[in-house]
Amino acid sequence: MSDLTADYVVVGGGLAGCVLASRLSQNGKEVILLEAGPDPTDNPATEFFLSGLTLQGGELDYAYPSDPVPTTANRVHHLSAGKALGGGTVINFGGWLRGDAADYDEWAEVAGDKRWSYEGLKPWFVKSEHFYDSSADPQEHGFDGPMYVTSVSAAEGGQRKYPLRETVKSAWAELGVPHNRDRKNGASVGLNEMHENCNQHGKRQPSNVVYPLNQVKVFTNAPVYRATFDGTKATGVELVDGRKVVARKEVIISAGAYQTPKILMLSGIGPTADLAQHGIPLVCESPYVGQNLHDHYAIHLAFRVRDPSLGYAFGSAAFQKPALLKGLPWDWIANQPLPGGILSKHQHETKPGWEKRNVFEVLTAYVVPGIPGIPIDGTHIATSTMLLLPTSRGTVTIRSSSPTDLPRVQPNYLSTQLDRDSLVHATRTAVKALTATENLKPVVEGESPPVKEGLEGLTPLTVDTSDEAILERLQRTGEQHQHSGGTAAMGKVVDGEGKVLGVTGLRIADASIIPVPLGGHPQATLYAMAEQLASMVLGDS
Template structure:
C-alpha cells in the first residue's frame, strides 16, 4: 500500500470504528470459535485477543493483569459474550452533566438505543426499544423459540426474591435496579453478530494488520492524516476519527503531541496541544468469578453434564439472570467522601449466575459446578494509560489501580457476601449447592471456601488474589476534558474520538449496547458537519 488519500480515516476496526465507517461509507475472522458465544470461552487470551498486560497492581497483590481487547474486525464483538445490558438512567444523566451536553443523558441517548435495536418482542414499549435497527436483540427465555430456559431459572429468581430483590420486568424509564433477565445481541440462529457484519463495510477500504503510529497535523493544528508504524502516510480530506479503544487511543494521541506536556517532553515528543487528562481517569469493571459445587451433578444443572445436552442450551452462554443493586446505607455513610447525591439509589454492583465455569483454575467443566460473576459497576478507583517511549512499536503502559479506594473494597466485599448468601443460604438454592470451591493453582495456596460467616478480610484477600477486569474499560480520553460533546479533540481541529475512552464516568451496565448507541449518535454528528 502506497500513501493514500481518503475523505475520512477511521483508526480502529472495533465496535465503534465499524459503526462509524459503515455510516460514513458513499474480513471477518475465519476462526469458527468466534461464531458462537459459548465457544468464545476459548478466545480469551487467544489469537483474536491483544491480551495487553498491566503494570503490577499493588492493591491486587502486585499481580499483572491480562487486559483483553478484540484483535479482529469487530474488535471486542468478535470475542465477547453478547450481553446486551444498558446502564441505569442515572448513569447517563451523570455522563451528560460531566460532559456538559444533554445529548448523553438517558433521554438524549435513548433515541439511539432504539435506533440500533431490532428487539425480539414486538409488544415491547416503542419508547424503550426499537424494532427496525441493525442489531437483533433477544432475551434468553425467548431465544431458540423459547426453548432456552435453563433448569435453575425459576429457582435462582426465587432465591433473589428471598433476599428482597424482585424481578424488574420492563426496566421502565431506564431503571435497572433488581433482577433483570439477560439479553443478548444473538442472531435468530443463535450466532454472534460482530459489528463489521451487522454494519457492512462495503465501499469502505479496509486495511487489517496496519497499525497507526500517530496523527499528522498541519500548521494550524488541523489533523491532516495519519502516519503508520511502517512510516507510510494516509491523508484525510475531511477528518481523522480514532476508534482504537481505551488503551490504544491514548497511545496514538501522545506520540501525536496531544497529552500531558511533562510525559511528552520525557520522550522528546513535540507538543501540539497540552491535554493533561489524556490517558488519565482509566476505569474498568472489576469482578470475581466464583464456582459453586452442586450436590447432585447428575441432575443436569450445568454445562458438561450429560443432562445438559439439550441443543438450545448450547446456543449461547448458559446464563439467564443478572441482579443490579445499590449499596446499603452503612457502606455509603462510611465512605461519604467518595459518594455523590443519589448514590443510595444507583446500582453499584451486579451479580450474574452462569451454568458454566468460565475458566476458574482447577475447577472442572464437567457439570459439577455452576458459577457467579460479582462485579463492581461504579468504581471510584482510577488508573492511567501512558506511553513507554516514542517508539511506534512499544505497547502502552497500563496501570489500572483496581480496588485502590476503600469505597471499592467495601462495595465488592458486600457484593460478594450477598452472592455467597444467595447461593448457599437461601431456601431455594441451599438444597442444590453444596458449597463454594476455591480455585486451585500454584500461587493460590491457602484459599478456603467462602461461606456466609467468612470475614471481610478473607473476602477482600480473595478479591485481591483472583479478581479480574471485565473488559469494560473507559475514561482515558474523556468528554469534558479531552474531547467535547461531539467527540472532537479539544485544542485541535479535524480530529475526533469515537470509542469507550471518551465515556467520562463508569456505567452500571455492560458497555456493548451503549457503545452502539454512542457510535450511532456521533456518526450522525459527523455527517451533519459534512
Template sequence: MAETSSTSSYDYIVVGGGIGGCVVASRLNEKLPDASILLLEAGKDPVGHPLTSAPLACFGIHHSDLDWDLLSVAQPHLDNRVCYQAAAKALGGGSSINYATWLRGPKVDYDRWAKLVRDDRWSYENLLPYFERYGGSDSVIKTSSTSHSHQDRKYPLRDLVRSGWESEGACHNSNPQKGDPLGITELVENWNEGRRQFAHKVFDLDRVEVLTEAPTARILLSETNSGTKTQRAKGVQLLDGRTFYARKEVIASCGAYNTPKLLLLSGIGPKEQLKQHGIHQVVDAPEIGRNFHDHPAVALIWKLKQEKLGLPMSAIGGNPAFALGLPADWIVFAGLDKNQEGQCLLDEKNCFTETLNVYAPAGAVHADMDIPFDGLHMSTPVLGMLPTSRGSITLSSNDPTAPPRIDPNYYATELDRTMMRAGIRRALQVFQESTALKDVIDTEVAPEGYPVLTTKSSDDEIDARVRRVANTFFHPAGSCAMGKAVDSELRVYGVDGLRVVDASVLPTPVAAHYQYCIYTVADRAADFIADTGN
C-alpha cells in the same frame, strides 16, 4: 467493503475497525454519500475464524490471535498482581470477540454523564432515539433474552436461582432496558440464533475503503493557517510507512487502551511523559490517558451436590439450544443499603454491582483456579459497576509496536471496597442460606490457601479474596474522557479535525454492557461529524 484503491487522500480516515469505527464509518457513508472514507484496522477479518463461529467458543478467544493479550502493571491493591487485559485485534472489534451480553444501563448514569460534561445531548432522554435503534428482534442488532432464544434453553437451576434471589429481596425486573435495571432480570444477548453479529457485517461498508492488518503508527499533525498555532490532524502514517491524508477529519477508534497510546505517540499528551520517551510534544494535552476506569469482577465458584444441576459438556451436546448463548440466564443488579457508606450521598437508582449466575466455572481461569467444566461447578461473578478508582494508560516505549502501560488501579477506594463486599455478601446469602439453594450447594470453592467464604466472613477475609482473584470484566473506558481530553462533540482539545469515538470517551462509569454504549456513542458521533461535514 470497497475495493482497495491507489488513492492516498480521503475526506475521513477512521483508525480502528471496532464497533465505534465500523458504526461511525457506515453512518457517515450513509449521511454523506459523496464523502470518501478510509477505515483502518490493525487486525484481520475474523469472519470464518473457528473461534468466532459459535457462542461458547468465545472463551477460547482469550490469548488467541484475535486478542491484543495485554497485561496491566502490578496492582498495589490486588497484592501486586499483574492482571490480564483483553482487547480485540480484529475487524469488528468487541463484536468479534465479546460475550455478547447486552444491557443499556441506568438512566441515572447517563444523566450524571450529561451533567458532568454540561451537555444535555448525552442525557438518557436525548440518547433514547439512538438506544432504540439497537436491540430487539426487528432492529439492526438482533437481541433476545435467554428464555426467548429457544423454548428448550432452560437450565436445570433456573427456577431455584430465581427463587433464591427473590427470597433474599431481589425483585423481579421484567424490562431492564428502560433505564432502571435494579433487581433480578433475564440475561439479554445479541447472538442471532447462535451466530455473531459482526459490526462490519451488520453495518454497510460497501462504499468504505477498508484496510485490515494495517496498524497505525501515528497521526500526522500540521499547524493551521489561522495564525493561532493550533494543530490540525492531516492524516496518518501506518507502521509499514504508508501515509494517508484526511481532507476533513481523522477519527480515532482504537479503544480505551490503544487510542491514548496512538495520541501520545503522535505528540498529543502531557509534556513530561512524552519527554520521558523521547517524543516531541506537539499538543499539550495533560488529560490523555488519565481517568481510566474499568468494571472489576470477583468470581465466586460453587460446587454443587449433583452433577445434573450444573452444565457438563455432555449436556450441551445433548441439547443444541444450550449452544445458542452463554450458560446463564439470570443477572442481578443491586445498590447499597441506605446505612452503607456513600449511598446516602448518591442516587437510590444506582446499580453498584451486577451479579451473573453462570452454570459453569466462569472466571476461574482468569483467577488462576483450576476448576473443571464438569457440571458440578457454577459461578457467580460479582462486578463492580460504578468504580470510583481511577487509573491511567501511558506509554511503555516510543515504539509503536510496544503495548501501552495499563494501570487500572483496581480496588483503590473505600467506596469500591464497600460495594464489592456488599455484592459478595449478597451472593453468599443467596447461595448458602436461601431455602431454594442451601440444599443444592455443597460449598463455595476457595483458592488454595484461602478460607471458604460464608456470610460470617469478615471484611478482611472478603478483601483478601478480592485481592487474590479480582480481574477485569473487559469494560475498559475513560482514558480520553469527555470534558477532559475531548469536548462533548468528541473533538480532541487542541487539535482541529481529530475526534475520538470509542469507550475511552466515557467520562464516568456506566452500569451497562459497554458494547451497547459504544453503538450509541458512535451513532451520536456520526451526527456530530455529518453536521460539520455538510
C-alpha cells in the same frame, strides 16, 4: 494499499469504528478504515459465543499486561481487547445490557451535554436495536435496527430456559430483589434477565458484519503510528510501516481505551512532561490524556452442586438439550445499590442519590468461566460479581516514542476503600444467594475456591466468612471484566461531539471518551454512542 486519500480516515475497526465507517459511507462519504489486527472471518471460534471462550488471550486478543497492581496482591492483569476487524465484538460474550438511566445522566452532567443523558441517548439505543419483543415499549426499544437482540428465555423459540431459572429467580426474591421485567424509564435495579446480541440462529453478530463495510476501503493488519498535523489541524495518519494516509475532512480515532491515548500521545497530544520525556514534539498540551481509566472489576465464584446428575451445569451428561448450548449458559443478573451502613461511611466519596444507584451486579452462569482448578464437568455453577460504579481510577501512558511498544497500563483496581467495601458486600451477597437461601440450599453444597500455584491457603467462602478473607480473595483472584474506558474523557480531552480539544480535524469515537463508569455491559451503550457520533459527524459535513 493503493489510493491513500479519503474524506474520513477511521483508525480502529472495532465496534465504534465499524459503525462510524459504515454510516459515513452509506451517506456518500469516502472512508478509509485502518485496523491493526486481521480479518477474523475464517476463524470458526468467532461464530458462537460458547466457542468464543477459547479466544480470550489468543491471537485476536491484545491481552495487554498491566503494571503490577499493589492493591490486588501486586498481580499483573492481562487486559483483554479485540485485535481484529470487529474488535471486541469478535471476542466478547454477547451481553446486551444498558446501564441505569442515572449512569447516563451523570455522564451528561460531567460532559456538560444533555445529548449523553439517558433521554438523549434513547433515540440511538432505539436506532441500533432489532428487539425481540414486539410488545415492548417502542419509546425504549427499537424493532428495525441492525442489531438483533433477544432475551435468553426467548431465544431458540423459547427452548433456552435453564433448569435452575425459576429457582435462582426465587432465591433472589428471598433476598428482596424483585424481577424487573420492563426496566421502565431506564431503571435497571432488581433482577434483570440477560439480553444478548445473537442472531436468530444463536450466532455472534460482529460490528463489521452487522454494519456493512462494502463501500469502505478497509485495510487490516495496518497498525497506525500517529496522526499527522499541519499546525494544529489533523491532516491524516502515519502507519507503523511509514505509509501516510490523508484525510480531506477528519481523522477519527476508535482504537479503544488503551490504544487511543497511546496514539494521541505519539501524535503530540498529551501531558507535556510525558511527551518531553520521550522526545515527542508537542502539538497540543492535553494533561488528561491517559488519565481517568475506569473498568469493572469482578470476581468469579464456583459453587458445587449436590447432585451433578440432575443436569444443572454445562459439562453434565444431562445438560445436552441443543437449545441450552446456544449462547453462554446464563440467565439472571441482580443489580443492587449499597446498604445505608456502607454509604454512611463514605459520604465524602458519594453524591446525593447514591442510595438508589446500582453499584454492583451478580450474574448467574451454568458454566465455570475459566476458574483455575474447577472442572467444567457439570459439578459447578458459577457467579460473576462485578463492581459497576468504581471510584478507583487508573492511567494509560506510553513506554517510549516507539509505535510498536505496548501502552503502559496501571489500572489501580480496588484502590479506594469505597470500592473494597462495596465489592466485599457484593461478594457476600452472591454467596448468600447461592448457599443460604431456601431455594438454592438444596441445590448448592458450597463454594469451591480456585486451585493453582500461587493461590495456596484459600478457603471456601460462606456467609460467615470475614470481610478480611473476602477482600483477600478479591485481591488475589479478581479480574477486570473487559469494560474499560475514560482515558480520553469527554469534558477533559474531547468535547460533547468527540472532537479533540485544542486541535481541529481530529475526533475520538470509542469507550475512551466516556468520562464515568456505566452499569450494564458496554456494547449496547457503545453502539448507541457510535450512532449518535456518526450523526454528529454527518451534521458537521
